[in-house]
Amino acid sequence: MENRKKVAFYTLGCKLNFSETSTIARNFNDEGFDRVDFEEVADIYVINTCSVTENADKQFKQVVKKAMKLNDKAFVAAVGCYAQLKPEELAAVDGVDLVLGATEKFKITDYINDLSKNDMGEVHSCEIAEADFYVGSYSIGDRTRAFLKVQDGCDYKCTYCTIPLARGISRSDALENVLQNAKEISSQNIKEIVLTGVNIGDYGKGEFGNKKHEHTFLDLVQALDKVEGIERLRISSIEPNLLKNETIEFVSKSRTFVPHFHIPLQSGSNDILKLMKRRYLREVYTERVNKIREVMPNACIGVDVIVGFPGETDEHFLETYHFLNEMDISYLHVFTYSERDNTEAANMPGIVPANVRAKRSKMLRGLSVKKRRAFYESQLGSNRTVLFESENKEGYIHGFTENYVKVKTPWNPELVNTLQEINLTKIDEDGSVRLEFLNKLAEV
Structure with missing residues (x-):
């Protein structure tokens, strides 16, 4: 066991990136690596990059510096959107050894033969048109909720956006795969799943850019609502033209979908x-x-x-x-x-x-x-259900109600990853809401 190499991950950008980092981390685990926190000394540092904002570009260099400070002999790999768009630029950053584009990132362990440092980052990237296959992923073990990827890529041509260049055409996971991933997540005592993708309302386009919709986003939502063991499902960002009235009505009566929408x-x-x-x-x-x-x-x-x-x-x-x-x-x-x-x-x-x-x-x-x-x-004054998170922040535990009100109460480890019935009482100076427990057993 002593010889097992250590790998650490840093994710820039969106929920979709977090879900993909988790999948890549599980691949490393299957290959005999131990995952450690990014703040620890590791043999490999993998940075999942973002291209949406200028800051993400700058952040990348800072993250590489941080890794080099922890272990200047560590092998540093860059994957993700920025790695697809500007591979040569990332490869030239001091300390970077490997840059993988959109089709290669899930095969990262195939590219790591030896961990010796390179003078210049080695680039393996594709034409984005080659990113026409789908890799399902979800994040787990990182927090009290999981991000479940259901769709990738985008066919829209918004004039400010690089995502179609970084992630390729719109394509979706098969419905049975999504349901299987949801069951795996729910079996690990995770209470909330957030559906994620680049353009999730476009769900249903086939794996290889087949424009025929096998299933619609409404089909997906209705099927997930029946999966046993899931307490909460949350829809992440969805385009207004793709959020149909039928979906809104279904969510309003749903067993598990929460009343929270994020609409660009x-x-x-x-x-x-x-x-x-x-x-x-x-x-x-x-x-x-x-x-x-x-x-x-x-x-x-x-x-x-x-x-x-x-x-x-x-x-x-x-x-x-x-x-x-x-x-x-x-x-x-x-x-x-x-x-x-x-x-x-x-x-x-x-x-x-x-x-x-x-x-x-x-x-x-x-x-x-x-x-x-x-x-x-x-x-204020209403009764809600809150899912508590795992961090002790200055003596308080925080959580979110189903309709995304951030609440806090004095730290109690027994509340971590539990759902509690509460009454929203007053807004604190930091903007979060104090609460009273309706079930006195919660105050153990």
Whole structure:
């Protein structure tokens, strides 16, 4: 056992990346490696990269430095979206030994023959058109919830986005595979599964880019709702044009799906949505939010929005601000537009100065704080179910209600990974909600 090599992982970016890191980690385990925390000395460091924001590019170099500080003889491998888009750039980073593109990342153990350092990173990447097969994955053992990948790639041509270049065409896992993965997760005492993918509402496109939908997203949701042992299912980000009324209605009556939706808007201006080549206008977004509120008044609704897109004037931005301010939503994820190579938007006129982008971002982040506070206040006095997480943060244990209200109570290890009936009592200074247990047994 003493000779077993140690491998550590660092994930940048989205929930989908977390699920894929876990699958890659299990592959290493099958090959006789021991997984350790990234903060520990390891023989191999694997960094799963992201290409969505400029910061993710910069973060990569910092993570490599951190690995080299822990063990300057360690073998460092880069996988993921940025590794597909800019393999040569990553290979040139001091300390990087191996860069694997979209089709190679799940075969990483095949590429690690010896662990000696390379002068220059070795690159194995493909043309993205070759990424036409599907590898299912899910994260487990990392937290109280699991991220279950159901779909990969995207056929949309949004003018700001590199994801189709990094992940290829839209393709889905077979329904029976998704259900099998869900059963495996539920058998390990994980209480919540979050469905993830690049464009999950597009679920059903065949493994090899076959455009015929074997099953729809609604079929997937209905089938997962019947899997025994799953307490909670949560839908991650879903496009407004693909979130159908039938799905919203099903979730409202579902056994396991929670009343929480995260729906990208990107802009509240139809002019900007057209420049972005989004597949809907703001009126569709309003319809979706109204439908959710009609059947699930207490649902949590999160919104992605981009500020500073080329051509976004002050008037366009204020249109977005007022649209969001008037809408009954719960929080915002605000992204400051950053130019990405090989995207249409990178060559568009009307560049918004960096200081204006920053100011607009700050305004929307302030609006998000206000919206979350109003949503939390609307929930005070109500009874909810909370799933507690495993971390002791300054003497408190935190968790989330089914409708995504963050709560806290004094640390009690017996509450970890348990579902508890609670009453939401008051909002704390840090923005989380204090609670009272309805079941006194919980206060052991």
